Amino acid sequence: MKISLLYNTVLLFGPPGSGKGTWGKILGMMPGFYHLSTGEMFRRMDIESELGQRVMAYMRQGDLVPDQIVFNLWTQHMQNAALIGTFKPQKDILVLDGFPRTQSQAETLKTVAHIKAIVLLHCADPEILVARLHRRAVQENRTDDASEPIIRRRLVVFEREMNRTLAVFPNDLIDSVEVSQPPVRILAALGAILARRLAPEES
Numbered sequence: 472m473k474i475s476l477l478y479n480t481v482l483l484f485g486p487p488g489s490g491k492g493t494w495g496k497i498l499g500m501m502p503g504f505y506h507l508s509t510g511e512m513f514r515r516m517d518i519e520s521e522l523g524q525r526v527m528a529y530m531r532q533g534d535l536v537p538d539q540i541v542f543n544l545w546t547q548h549m550q551n552a553a554l555i556g557t558f559k560p561q562k563d564i565l566v567l568d569g570f571p572r573t574q575s576q577a578e579t580l581k582t583v584a585h586i587k588a589i590v591l592l593h594c595a596d597p598e599i600l601v602a603r604l605h606r607r608a609v610q611e612n613r614t615d616d617a618s619e620p621i622i623r624r625r626l627v628v629f630e631r632e633m634n635r636t637l638a639v640f641p642n643d644l645i646d647s648v649e650v651s652q653p654p655v656r657i658l659a660a661l662g663a664i665l666a667r668r669l670a671p672e673e674s
């Protein structure tokens with residue numbers, strides 16, 4: 472009988488500009504954590520390749536990359552990371568940011584991951600997100616952040632997919648963190664959630 476291993480996983484979920492990448496990187500620096508952003512994975516693709524060109528075309532429009540492409544590239548990335556030893560599937564907590572983004576991605580992910588926590592980075596004021604994305608366009612030279620209509624489109628796409636994606640998981644796995652508060656408070660909230668979900672105190 473083949474016993475397949477489920478990756479112990481934390482999902483960072485939230486609209487563009489909510490800080491998934493920032494917090495994901497910070498969590499990924501903790502010993503025993505491995506962070507992967509699918510957006511980052513796509514941005515590192517060879518844009519000369521045919522697949523790289525296709526992926527970029529979706530991103531530039533603010534559209535989602537098709538599920539099958541996302542899952543294939545994600546699987547390849549995880550297998551390579553396990554092979555070279557940067558990700559240790561038996562021990563590490565996988566922190567995913569930007570994946571899953573659709574119901575179908577969530578259902579597929581569930582077959583290979585044990586979801587220990589879902590953190591929803593919530594922003595009370597969407598205009599804060601728009602302003603952050605404008606800043607990021609300049610700082611990180613991201614073409615998909617450069618135009619206001621594309622930014623707004625990505626926010627709409629997120630709203631459209633969010634409920635259906637989250638509905639795939641038990642509701643009591645989801646904790647929400649407000650991201651318009653000062654970063655130290657966000658860090659404290661994230662720490663409290665992860666401590667409770669991943670290392671609960673013995674009672």
Ligand code: ADP
Pocket residue numbers: 486487488491508509510511513529530531533534535536537541568569570571572573576615625
């Ligand atoms: P943001 O959260 O600001 O949208 P990301 O780096 O997470 O930034 O994503 C950038 C773009 O990459 C998305 O707009 C989308 O085109 C593509 N993308 C990233 N992750 C996924 C995914 N899981 N499914 C489909 N498309 C994705």
